[in-house]
Amino acid sequence: MNATLTGEGAHEAAPPPLAPAASTGDCAIVTRGLTKRFRGGQVAVDDLHLAVPRGAVYGFLGPNGSGKTTTIRMLLGLVAPTGGGWELLGRPMPAGLAAALPGVGALVEGPAFYPYLSGAANLLRYDAADPTADGRTARARVAAVLDRVGLSAAAGKRYRAYSLGMRQRLAIAATLLGPRELLVLDEPTNGLDPQGTREVRALVKQVAAGGTTVFVSSHLLAEVEQMCTHVGVMRGGRLAAQGPIAELRAGRAPLVRVLTPDAARAAAVLERLGLSGARAAGEEAVAEIGDLPPERACAELVDAGVAVRGFTVARPSLEEVFVGLTGEGFDVEN
Ligand SMILES: Nc1ncnc2c1ncn2[C@@H]1O[C@H](COP(=O)(O)OP(=O)(O)OP(=O)(O)O)[C@@H](O)[C@H]1O
Secondary structure (H helix, E strand, O other): OOOEEOOOOOOOOOOOOOOOOOOOOOEEEEEEEEEEEOOOOOEEEEEEOOEEEOOOEEEEEOOOOOOHHHHHHHHOOOOOOOEEEEEEOOEEEOOOHHHHHHHEEEEOOOOOOOOOOEHHHHHHHHHHOOOOOOHHHHHHHHHHHHHHOOOHHHOOOEHHHOOHHHHHHHHHHHHOOOOOOEEEEEOOOOOOOHHHHHHHHHHHHHHHHOOOEEEEEEOOHHHHHHHOOEEEEEEOOEEEEEEEHHHHHHOOOOEEEEEOOOHHHHHHHHHHOOOOOOEEEOOEEEEEOOOOOHHHHHHHHHHOOOOOOEEEEEOOOHHHHHHHHHOOOOOOOO
């Protein structure tokens, strides 16, 4: 799949699209113009074109309120779109929901577990609620899934004694009771401590390594960088960018940054040298270095009388790329 940059996120400083529209070839999720306008007129999701390749761990990244949960709820048939269409596991929706959903594990709102029952007993109750599950093999299924999420040793422990990370792993275990081709997780590390976050991240990677496509929403860039192969960036209900993380990062032009009290003059020199996107902000002038040898740029600046206090050439970090696209910062803590 190719990375694409679309929409209004591409403001003045943002570079042009990396590639044509994403291929929707072998995808676990495809949306075409998916839109949700709530009563009262608010457009929560606007003309969304997602392409989630099979086998990907796709990070659905965006600040709070950018439309992630609404999108996930539409994908799962929990709320009806007001425009556009979508496919899950190759089936057109919503007609194919009943056929596709058994292959989809989803964690949208945390499942309700009984605090006085053990993890295993809670999962047995979940399993019993699934009319397609064979009751005779329930115990084996629950044991296998507890093993998969690393909770075998705590299987008999009461839920209320579980740590936050264990609770979330149990919730993910509940989504894995059946064989799943696709796992959809809405902010699975929200509210977890660093240890719980690590546990959930490791579990997601492990599930993906078993061949399951994972679609996971997050407002944490660092988390998406660590866990995901692909990313879609939401801004105000629209998709500002999507593609393989490595491609989004690698496709960005290296920038020259000049630290100087003469930032405006430095930007003018860089522009005169033919560099794109030359701009000044505070005590920094920035431009795309292109093919110009950095030493030549530096010499020209000095010749023009610019007091160069710092000079670096580097690709923008993923965070800088996304801030450029969304116009908003990301919480990079954690
Ligand atoms: N039922 C609803 N009626 C009206 N507006 C809604 C409804 N649900 C969500 N919205 C609005 O739609 C926008 C997108 O919300 P959504 O929950 O999808 O965003 P999000 O990216 O998942 O954010 P968060 O992480 O905070 O949940 C928000 O402005 C929200 O207030």
